[in-house]
Amino acid sequence: MQESLVVRRETHISAPPAAVFALLTDPEKILRWMGTEAQLDPQPGGLYLVNVTGARFARGSFREVVPVHRLAYSFGWDGSEVVPPGSSLVEIDLIEKPDGTLARLTHTGLPTTEQCAGHAQGWAHYFDRLAEVAAGQDPGPDPWHGRTD
Numbered sequence: 001m002q003e004s005l006v007v008r009r010e011t012h013i014s015a016p017p018a019a020v021f022a023l024l025t026d027p028e029k030i031l032r033w034m035g036t037e038a039q040l041d042p043q044p045g046g047l048y049l050v051n052v053t054g055a056r057f058a059r060g061s062f063r064e065v066v067p068v069h070r071l072a073y074s075f076g077w078d079g080s081e082v083v084p085p086g087s088s089l090v091e092i093d094l095i096e097k098p099d100g101t102l103a104r105l106t107h108t109g110l111p112t113t114e115q116c117a118g119h120a121q122g123w124a125h126y127f128d129r130l131a132e133v134a135a136g137q138d139p140g141p142d143p144w145h146g147r148t149d
Helices: 017-025 113-134
Strands: 007-013 035-038 047-051 057-066 071-075 089-095 098-110
Touching: 007 113, 017 071, 017 089, 017 098, 017 113, 047 071, 057 089, 098 113
Parallel strands: none
Antiparallel strands: 007 098, 035 047, 047 057, 057 071, 071 089, 089 098
């Protein structure tokens, strides 16, 4: 695996790991910060399906679920030949800190530096929104609603 084709993101979240975990795995709660509809079955082999922008579905399956500490799921986009459903891997570790949670994301299996850059931008956008919701704030309407890229 080329290190240049890995997306990494660390975000401090002012909430305990259990609250962050719920926002990542509950199909109703995830919609507070990302997406317009979701079907999530957070158990190994379970479906991960989120209509991220109202125009693009991310699809994969959960590989590893360690409640309140870790998630791993395959990831890709419906209709994409470049990053098809399940073709990459998202791993999220939630590390308890005295003032909240450190959310550490690693996204591997993306085919190009351009795809890595685009996904890094997307994760930054949505993890910022996740941090706001977890801290009890309203991030407002998603400005990326309707995007197809």
